[in-house]
Amino acid sequence: MTTKVKCPTCSKNxxxxxxxxxxxFCSKRCQLIDLGQWANEENRLATETDITDQTSQDIDIEEIEAMLAEQQEDFFKS
Incomplete structure (x- = not known):
């Protein structure tokens, strides 16, 4: 059985x-393009700090409290 994958750069099989x-990668060219993206920091792995920063920006405590206040009282009792 032959396994095919898509080139991460150009999506060629x-x-x-x-x-x-x-x-x-399908070629040296695509491999070098990808390497260049990593070197220019266009690609990077998320760090714990990145995840924490994103989470803290996405969560608004007042919005959460408002949503909880709208729930039925017995919602958390079961």
């Missing part, structure tokens, strides 16, 4: 085998 020397 790539056969996943030891013969595909640039896998998961």
């Amino acid at each position: 790539v056969i996943w085998s030891s013969d595909s020397i640039y896998r998961p």
Whole structure:
């Protein structure tokens, strides 16, 4: 069975085998484009700080309290 994956850069189908020397990329060009994106920090792994910052921006305590106040009283008792 031949496994195919999509090139992360151009989405071209790539056969996943030891013969595909640039896998998961389809070519050296796509591999270098991806490397350049990492070098320019266009791609990066999220850190715990990034996740915490995003969460604190997304959560508004007053909104949560308002939503909880709208719930039926027995909502939390079960």
